[in-house]
Amino acid sequence: MNWIESFTSKNKPIVALAPMDGYCDSAFRAVCQKVAGGNIVVFSEFYSADGLHHNPLLAKRVLVHDPIEHPLVFQIFGNTPEIFLSAGKIIESYGAQGVDINMGCPAKKVVKCGYGSGLMVDRDRAMKIVNILAENLSIPVTVKTRLGWNGSDELVEFGQALEQAGAKLITVHGRTYQQEYTGNANWEPIFELQKNVKIPVLGNGDCKNYEDGMKKKWNLGGFMIARGSLGNPWCFLPENYEPTWQERLDVMREHMERMVATKGENRACLEIRKHFTHYLHGFEGVKEYRKRLAVVTSLSETENILKELSELDVLHLETHK
Ligand SMILES: Cc1cc2nc3c(=O)[nH]c(=O)nc-3n(C[C@H](O)[C@H](O)[C@H](O)COP(=O)(O)O)c2cc1C
Numbered sequence: 001m002n003w004i005e006s007f008t009s010k011n012k013p014i015v016a017l018a019p020m021d022g023y024c025d026s027a028f029r030a031v032c033q034k035v036a037g038g039n040i041v042v043f044s045e046f047y048s049a050d051g052l053h054h055n056p057l058l059a060k061r062v063l064v065h066d067p068i069e070h071p072l073v074f075q076i077f078g079n080t081p082e083i084f085l086s087a088g089k090i091i092e093s094y095g096a097q098g099v100d101i102n103m104g105c106p107a108k109k110v111v112k113c114g115y116g117s118g119l120m121v122d123r124d125r126a127m128k129i130v131n132i133l134a135e136n137l138s139i140p141v142t143v144k145t146r147l148g149w150n151g152s153d154e155l156v157e158f159g160q161a162l163e164q165a166g167a168k169l170i171t172v173h174g175r176t177y178q179q180e181y182t183g184n185a186n187w188e189p190i191f192e193l194q195k196n197v198k199i200p201v202l203g204n205g206d207c208k209n210y211e212d213g214m215k216k217k218w219n220l221g222g223f224m225i226a227r228g229s230l231g232n233p234w235c236f237l238p239e240n241y242e243p244t245w246q247e248r249l250d251v252m253r254e255h256m257e258r259m260v261a262t263k264g265e266n267r268a269c270l271e272i273r274k275h276f277t278h279y280l281h282g283f284e285g286v287k288e289y290r291k292r293l294a295v296v297t298s299l300s301e302t303e304n305i306l307k308e309l310s311e312l313d314v315l316h317l318e319t320h321k
Pocket of ligand 1: 227
């Protein structure tokens, strides 16, 4: 049974950590999956299909992961079907549960090369990519896209073609390419797509947490959370779960330890800083500590600051969340 069937066979909504470049590495995915009790599916940040195909060192660096992350889907971008297949085979050989194709990134440098959102308007190529992967991999192929280029009129037709080409699930961010991140996400066209395809469709855009997603999802197979998970891996838990102060600090420590183990201390210190800012966002009275964590240079220094934070009188910490 593949990961999608293991949700749908139990009638369980699919709840996912969305792909986020610069955030969804092995350490963050593991932390989210652990906090969620193994009940979600985690998507990686996007990686270049060409990069994985040409550079075995990149593959080793980004595809090695902890089985605790499973089910794990690696997202890739590019636009050459044969290269996608090669990258897909490599991903499969690293023991991941799925391959997701990025057909939604609006960044100019990505679209200019025909990648990301560029594939929404190069339909033949998009379908060839899905098809070659679906025909030759044993793990499911999924697609993440947007409502459309400048409107949602073609979403149903596009989604049906993806299904026909062999996609086993489609995620739709409820904004168009032209909107980038402006305005509110519109889920109505996503509901319409789900009415017209048999495979599960995930809604994405402006979901704060599990309860918010459950309210929004209506006829969909599930939902994805991106920004809501930053500094808040508890967002995947029911009943608006709020961690205790100590739980928060323990997760911050584990996140850092996992980063050090996977990327080495120097890189970990640089990359963990933005996560720490998110973890402590909205707490009054920790400004000094937040500043120190934003320039940490070693694991032991981080541990000392976290220890100091654990000794604070939490009754005086107010959250504005
Ligand atoms: C920092 C950041 C990086 C992102 N990187 C990716 C990416 O690599 N692949 C992708 O498909 N979407 C990416 N996205 C888009 C998110 O997956 C998601 O579609 C979008 O943020 C809307 O969901 P949200 O309202 O829950 O944040 C990124 C978003 C953010 C904020």
